[in-house]
Amino acid sequence: MKAAMPxxxxxxxxSDVVILDLSGRFSPEDVTFRQVVRERxxxxxxxxxxxxxxxxxxxxxxxxxxxxxxTSVRARNGTMGLVAPSKTVREVLQITRLDSIFPLYETxxxxxxxxxxx
Numbered sequence: 001m002k003a004a005m006p007x008x009x010x011x012x013x014x015s016d017v018v019i020l021d022l023s024g025r026f027s028p029e030d031v032t033f034r035q036v037v038r039e040r041x042x043x044x045x046x047x048x049x050x051x052x053x054x055x056x057x058x059x060x061x062x063x064x065x066x067x068x069x070x071t072s073v074r075a076r077n078g079t080m081g082l083v084a085p086s087k088t089v090r091e092v093l094q095i096t097r098l099d100s101i102f103p104l105y106e107t108x109x110x111x112x113x114x115x116x117x118x
Contacts, residue, residue: 005023005024005025006024006025006027006029006030007022007023007024007025007026007027007030007032007033007055008022008023008024009021009022009023009032009033009036010023011036011040013045014108014112015112015116016045016046016047017047017048017049017111017112017115018037018040018045018047018048018049019048019049019051019083019108020033020036020037020048020049020050020051021051021053021054022050022051022052022054022055023054023055024054024055025055025056025057026055026058026059026061026062026065027061028061033065033069034065034068034069034072037069037072037073038072041072041073041076041078045078046073046076046077046078046079047078047079047080047115048069048073048078048079048080048081049080049081049082049083049105049108049111049112049115050066050080050081050082050083051083051084051108052082052083052084052085052086052089053083053084053086055085055086055089056086056088056089057086057088057089057092058089058092058093059092063092063096063098066098066102067098070101070102079103079115080102081102081103081104081105081111081114081115082102082103082104082105083105083106083107083108083111084105084106084107084108085104090104
């Protein structure tokens with residue numbers, strides 16, 4: 001059985017928005033995701049986009065990480081949206097009703113436009 005590729009995270013800033021490009025699968029051993037967001041929050045960043053284009057699936061661990069991060073971001077009066085979730089990821093978000101909590105965007109440009117309109 002082929003091992004799942006662990007999540008990799010690339011962080012970049014566009015205007016005042018932190019974009020986290022995620023790739024692979026979340027696993028309980030990986031604490032990097034929350035750590036990266038915590039560091040950006042400590043730097044005074046408030047607006048986050050999670051680019052999920054290269055995340056094939058999210059399970060309970062990923063969901064718990066996303067909710068934890070969302071809670072931290074909201075506590076600092078910040079915003080968090082999800083960009084380019086796959087069909088499978090979108091279905092999980094719909095089943096768990098998290099699509100009503102996290103704004104979903106088809107493209108990064110759509111997300112940045114929406115965030116700057118607020």
